[in-house]
Amino acid sequence: MSKFGEANYDLGICQLRHPTHDDAKLLSVELAKIEPWKTLGSTPQEFEEGFQSQTTSTNTYAVVVNENPVGIISVRYPWLLGPYLGFLGFIPEAQGKGLGKAIMNWLEETANQHSARNVFICVSDFNHEAQAFYKACGYSKIADLDGLIVDEHSEFLLRKRLS
Numbered sequence: 001m002s003k004f005g006e007a008n009y010d011l012g013i014c015q016l017r018h019p020t021h022d023d024a025k026l027l028s029v030e031l032a033k034i035e036p037w038k039t040l041g042s043t044p045q046e047f048e049e050g051f052q053s054q055t056t057s058t059n060t061y062a063v064v065v066n067e068n069p070v071g072i073i074s075v076r077y078p079w080l081l082g083p084y085l086g087f088l089g090f091i092p093e094a095q096g097k098g099l100g101k102a103i104m105n106w107l108e109e110t111a112n113q114h115s116a117r118n119v120f121i122c123v124s125d126f127n128h129e130a131q132a133f134y135k136a137c138g139y140s141k142i143a144d145l146d147g148l149i150v151d152e153h154s155e156f157l158l159r160k161r162l163s
């Protein structure tokens, strides 16, 4: 079981739970419609399957506010001496309300409890809003992975040192 592998977490502003079938179905359709996944060609079908898959190293959670699923987060741990945030996204109505910041704080606090030295994330070169969000959270670009997901775009690998 991953260090991030509890079935539920209560962050106050929101709860995290392993996605139910209904969570995965709803969020896969809503998140495939928005950037960056529209440009990256992600489909609801691949999301629905991926959102419900838990492995020994990767845990995926629905972000729930007032009983409503509003986003998905997926954490791979261990990665490079710390967790890798493989997915973070909220439906448009839930963006800009502090959920992202609360989740990054939880991720870093949990990583710190396990003496992790780093947190890693990838962000698309065209996703300027998410880049601004991660910069505000203290993340820096450490690599440019050209053509990682689609030929026309790079993914920037970001890192935050915890110690």
Ligand SMILES: CC(C)(COP(=O)(O)OP(=O)(O)OC[C@H]1O[C@@H](n2cnc3c(N)ncnc32)[C@H](O)[C@@H]1OP(=O)(O)O)[C@@H](O)C(=O)NCCC(=O)NCCS
Binding pocket: 034, 035, 036, 088, 089, 090, 091, 094, 095, 096, 097, 098, 099, 100, 101, 102, 122, 123, 124, 127, 128, 129, 130, 132, 133, 134, 136, 137
């Ligand atoms: C990017 C995303 C995860 C951020 O989460 P969020 O809940 O909307 O962000 P928050 O409300 O917690 O914002 C936290 C801080 O980040 C900064 N920030 C967030 N969005 C920003 C933007 N578009 N431009 C500049 N700064 C931004 C702000 O400093 C903000 O804090 P403040 O307003 O209190 O000063 C979310 O908007 C999202 O799901 N976007 C669409 C999908 C996506 O791009 N996911 C990331 C894929 S790598």
